[in-house]
Amino acid sequence: MRLNFDPNRCYSCKSCQLICSFHHTGAFWPAKSSIDVYRNQQNGYVKWSVDNTCDDCVNEIETLCVKNCVYGALTSGVRTVAQDREEKS
Ligand code: SF4
Numbered sequence: 329m330r331l332n333f334d335p336n337r338c339y340s341c342k343s344c345q346l347i348c349s350f351h352h353t354g355a356f357w358p359a360k361s362s363i364d365v366y367r368n369q370q371n372g373y374v375k376w377s378v379d380n381t382c383d384d385c386v387n388e389i390e391t392l393c394v395k396n397c398v399y400g401a402l403t404s405g406v407r408t409v410a411q412d413r414e415e416k417s
């Protein structure tokens with residue numbers, strides 16, 4: 329399983345980052361997530377990335393980051409290591 333990220337649907341809510349940390353640690357601990365989401369409050373610039381600690385949600389029933397992205401920005405597909413976008417304000 330791989331992840332596909334659609335920058336046009338991401339609102340930098342960080343739900344994916346939090347649920348991924350929960351998968352790894354059992355706690356909402358953003359620093360321990362495979363996903364990093366950063367939004368520049370000044371210009372709305374968003375950066376989303378996933379690193380090589382992603383284990384494809386082994387032992388989970390569903391892919392948690394995909395399931396918890398309510399905006400549909402994440403789907404199973406081709407992994408995108410890092411994508412940036414300019415967010416419309
Ligand atoms: S990918 Fe989805 S869950 Fe993650 S920050 Fe963007 S909108 Fe939120």
Ligand code: SF4
Pocket residue numbers: 347348349351362363378381382383384385386391392393394
């Ligand atoms: S598939 Fe699972 S381990 Fe990989 S980034 Fe998504 S939540 Fe994290």
